[in-house]
Amino acid sequence: MDNLYPLLQVNNLKTYFATEQGSVTAIDGIDFTVHEGETVGLVGESGCGKSVTSLSVLRLFEEYSGTKIEGEILFEGKNLLNLSVNEMETIRGNRIAMIFQDPMTSLNPVFTVGDQIAESIILHQRLGKKEALARAVDMLKLVGISSPERRIHEYPHQLSGGMRQRVMIAMGLACEPRLLIADEPTTALDVTIQAQILDLILALQKKINMGIILITHDLGVVAEVCSRVMVMYLGQIVEECSVETLFTRPAHPYTIGLIRSIPTLEGNRREPLHMIAGKVPSLQQIPPGCRFAPRCPRADAVCRSKMPGLETVATAHKVRCWHYENPDKRVNSYAGQ
Ligand SMILES: Nc1ncnc2c1ncn2[C@@H]1O[C@H](COP(=O)(O)OP(=O)(O)OP(=O)(O)O)[C@@H](O)[C@H]1O
Ligand SMILES: [Mg+2]
Incomplete structure (x- = not known):
């Protein structure tokens, strides 16, 4: 791995939450590196801090008062903890994409799925609306959604849970991120779709050499797709x-x-x-x-x-x-x- 470019270097990361019982330390000094093209697994029982680690890397806690993140999160050499909110916005969903455990928290209920995928493509890849929608259709097809031309006009609540998960994966991958953080990306899906989605993610990884942090409870998945594990x-x-x-x-x-x-x-x-x-x-x-x-x-x-x-x-x-x-x-x- 030494000859590979380190995409993400996390040094002594600490995350504190303010709770009614006082401040708690949810992440207590973790260090890790993810190189381009590699898939690193993050495992551990429920409540060990896997999601908090990934949300901290993307600084997704700022809106909650009292959450404090310390340490260094070097992404392509820049410390994300020193970036302005706007600079962070341009990295999130573009250079770094995240697929969340719960798709409803990251899909906006008032926009059609096509608009949501297209919006992130327009924002980060500077394509026109028409091309972006065409790309959204392609992405939905890739994640195994049938009749994507019709689906792009639907709202998240019109889709099943499994389909919403796939829309979110399509959104995450549409921008061809350098780093993908996938938090239990396939847990809600049936086994056949799970395998298809993992194959899709790995095929894109081969093509664009993105680094992946894969959070999962499934050690079988780890054995199949990860090179390193934490x-x-x-x-x-x-x-x-x-x-x-x-x-x-x-x-x-x-x-x-x-x-x-x-x-x-x-x-x-x-x-x-x-x-x-x-x-x-x-x-x-x-x-x-x-x-x-x-x-x-x-x-x-x-x-x-x-x-x-x-x-x-x-x-x-x-x-x-x-x-x-x-x-x-x-x-x-x-x-x-
Ligand atoms: N906003 C918050 N405020 C206070 N405590 C929190 C907050 N978010 C998470 N925690 C706590 O931080 C710890 C780590 O939670 P986290 O969600 O990272 O676990 P996890 O490893 O992702 O578990 P799972 O496998 O169930 O997803 C838990 O004790 C959780 O209760
Ligand atoms: Mg979690």
Whole structure:
């Protein structure tokens, strides 16, 4: 990866929310890089901070008072945290596109889907309305929407949830962004459409060499499309490695737990999955020491009192754990399934 251009470099990112119980730290000092042409997975249980990370990169919290973002978010060498609101507008939906978890929050109910896709094309690519609408039709066709010529005249509420999701994906990709942040882009879609949409995103990536951050609960999708993975737990990155390492030599007990929760094809489906005991604590109750310690089978007194740093344990493999699994040992035989 060293020879590739780093599109996005996030340094010591921290995001704080003002809540009724006081300020909470939702993202606590994360660092990562996304190169052009690469697909980086961001995984972790619900509430670990995946969406807050991506919304922070795009500075989508500013309208809420009390949210504070610190650190450095270097995109093509510029710190996004230093840009004016207007400068940020020209990057969002153009150089960086985001596909959100919930399509209704990003589609405007009072405009037709054609106008919405066309508007972003006109704004960022300086095409005329007619050409932009023609391009909107093409994009809808690409994401598998039938009769796109008719659909562009419809409003978001006239479409099914799956179709809205696809409209949003069409909007995100229409501008051919340098970086795509896809937050659970296909979760709401059925399996066949999911595969089609992922293929579409990857085909566009090949063509324009965009970098992708893919947020997903589905480790099967990670295995298929990502080259590198970051595992998040309670606002921190706890493991970062290649996808091959993730499945063959996971070193953090949390990652090992996540991998063991994957149903295997051979496994007896009636057997309960190995799930990680307990729940992700709330931001008001962040444990002292290692944040995973209360749920960790390896935790001892040190873990409960002292926070481990994110250490490099092997080439391109970082782990935040006092008692990580020896990365030379194969822990799991999931790879290749
Ligand atoms: N606007 C907000 N104000 C206060 N807390 C928030 C806000 N948005 C998110 N949080 C909290 O930040 C933490 C991280 O949330 P986030 O939505 O990033 O999780 P996630 O990893 O995306 O989960 P999921 O997989 O369910 O989408 C959670 O504890 C959540 O309750
Ligand atoms: Mg989320």
